[in-house]
Amino acid sequence: MKGRTIILDEWKGRDAAALIVDGKLEDFLIDSDQPAPGTxxxxxxxxxxxxxxxxxxxxxxxxxxxxxxxxxxxxxxxxxxxxxxxxxxxxxxxxxxLLFKSRYAIVTPDAPGINVSRSIRGEDTRNALLEIAHDVMAHSNHGLILRSACDGGEPEEIAEDIAAMSALATQVLSDDGDEVETLVEGDGAHTLAWREWSDPAEVLSQPGGFEELGIEDDLEAVGQAFEPLSGGGHLYIEPTRALVSVDVNTGADTSLAAGLKANMACARALPRALRLRGLGGQITLDLAPMPKKDRRSFETALRAAFKTDSEDTVLAGWTPLGHYELQRKRGRLPFHEVS
Missing domain, CATH: 2.40.50.140 (Nucleic acid-binding proteins)
Incomplete structure (x- = not known):
C-alpha cells in the first residue's frame, strides 16, 4: 500500500483514527474518558x-x-x-x-499579530494568505497563526476556518459566568485527525476498516514493550510511574560498530514508537555502548527525527552515567491505559 491513508473507525468501543504511510502504521489517535487537550x-x-x-x-x-x-x-x-x-x-x-486551533488557523488572543507558518515558503502564497487573514481579522484584536495546511488549501475554506476560530475566541473571552463550567470540548480522535493530518491522503471511514486493513494486528504490537529496529537491533519501551525507560539492544550483531548502528536506528525510530504509544513526560534512553566521539552524531540524528514530530520534545542531554534524557509533552492518551 503506497501513499497516505487515513482510517476512521472504532477500537475497543472508542472512536479512533489511524494514519498509514506506505503500508506502515505511522500515527494513532483514540478518544478518552479524560478531558481532551484543548478543552x-x-x-x-x-x-x-x-x-x-x-x-x-x-x-x-x-x-x-x-x-x-x-x-x-x-x-x-x-x-x-x-x-x-x-x-x-x-x-x-x-x-x-488560550489557543483556538483548527486545521488552517490558530487564534491567539494573548499574542496579537498575524503570522504564517515558516514551512510555507512561496512568497506569492504567503502574500495571498496574509491578504485573506487581514480581510477576515480586520475587526478583531486577536492574534492569528496560519498553519502549514494553508499551503494548497482552498481560499474559501481558509477564510471560513479563520472566521470560525475568531468568533469562538470572541464568544469564550466575553464569558461572564460565575459558576464552574465546560465552555469548549477538546477535539475527539476523528476531528483531531482532520485537523492534524492535513497532507493529501485517502480517507476510509466505513466501519470495520481497522480489521480489514490489519490495523488491529499493528495495535497489538504497539501494546508490547518490544520495538524492532532496522539492522536487527531492538528497543524495550517501558513506562513507569516516574519516567519512561527505553533500553536499546544490538540484537545478534556483535561487530565493533553494533552499538552505534543500534543507537542511530533508535534515533530514527523513537518518535514514531513514542507517538504510537502515547508516551510523554521524562524519558530516559539506556543506549547501547558506543564511543563518546559518536555522541554528537547520535544527537544530530535524534534532533532531526523529532523535528517533524507532532508532540513538543526537549532533548535534555546526557547524564553522568551515559544515559540520554528527553522531556516530552503529555499530549496523547497513553496507549496502555486503553488497551
Whole structure:
C-alpha cells in the first residue's frame, strides 16, 4: 500500500483514527474518558501551592493545576485550557493562555499579530494568505497563526476556518459566568485527525476498516514493550510511574560498530514508537555502548527525527552515567491505559 491513508473507525468501543504511510502504521489517535487537550473551562481558583509556583483550580472534571498565577487570588473565576493528559493520580494540567486551533488557523488572543507558518515558503502564497487573514481579522484584536495546511488549501475554506476560530475566541473571552463550567470540548480522535493530518491522503471511514486493513494486528504490537529496529537491533519501551525507560539492544550483531548502528536506528525510530504509544513526560534512553566521539552524531540524528514530530520534545542531554534524557509533552492518551 503506497501513499497516505487515513482510517476512521472504532477500537475497543472508542472512536479512533489511524494514519498509514506506505503500508506502515505511522500515527494513532483514540478518544478518552479524560478531558481532551484543548478543552476550555470556566474555573474557580482554589488554593495556591507556593513551593511549586502554581494553584489548584476547580473544574467540572475535577481539580486542575495552573502555573504562572501572579495576581490570582483564591475564589476568583478564570478561563483555563487543558494542555495535556495528567499523570495517574495527579491534577489536570491547564494554562490561562488560550489557543483556538483548527486545521488552517490558530487564534491567539494573548499574542496579537498575524503570522504564517515558516514551512510555507512561496512568497506569492504567503502574500495571498496574509491578504485573506487581514480581510477576515480586520475587526478583531486577536492574534492569528496560519498553519502549514494553508499551503494548497482552498481560499474559501481558509477564510471560513479563520472566521470560525475568531468568533469562538470572541464568544469564550466575553464569558461572564460565575459558576464552574465546560465552555469548549477538546477535539475527539476523528476531528483531531482532520485537523492534524492535513497532507493529501485517502480517507476510509466505513466501519470495520481497522480489521480489514490489519490495523488491529499493528495495535497489538504497539501494546508490547518490544520495538524492532532496522539492522536487527531492538528497543524495550517501558513506562513507569516516574519516567519512561527505553533500553536499546544490538540484537545478534556483535561487530565493533553494533552499538552505534543500534543507537542511530533508535534515533530514527523513537518518535514514531513514542507517538504510537502515547508516551510523554521524562524519558530516559539506556543506549547501547558506543564511543563518546559518536555522541554528537547520535544527537544530530535524534534532533532531526523529532523535528517533524507532532508532540513538543526537549532533548535534555546526557547524564553522568551515559544515559540520554528527553522531556516530552503529555499530549496523547497513553496507549496502555486503553488497551
Amino acid at each position: 476550555i473551562y470556566r474555573a474557580r481558583a482554589d488554593r495556591p501551592v507556593k513551593g511549586q509556583g502554581g494553584m489548584f483550580v476547580t473544574t467540572p472534571d475535577g481539580p486542575a493545576f495552573l502555573r504562572q498565577i501572579k495576581g490570582l487570588s483564591p475564589g476568583s473565576m478564570l478561563l483555563v485550557q487543558v494542555t495535556g493528559y495528567p499523570e495517574p493520580g495527579k491534577a489536570i494540567p491547564v494554562t490561562s493562555k
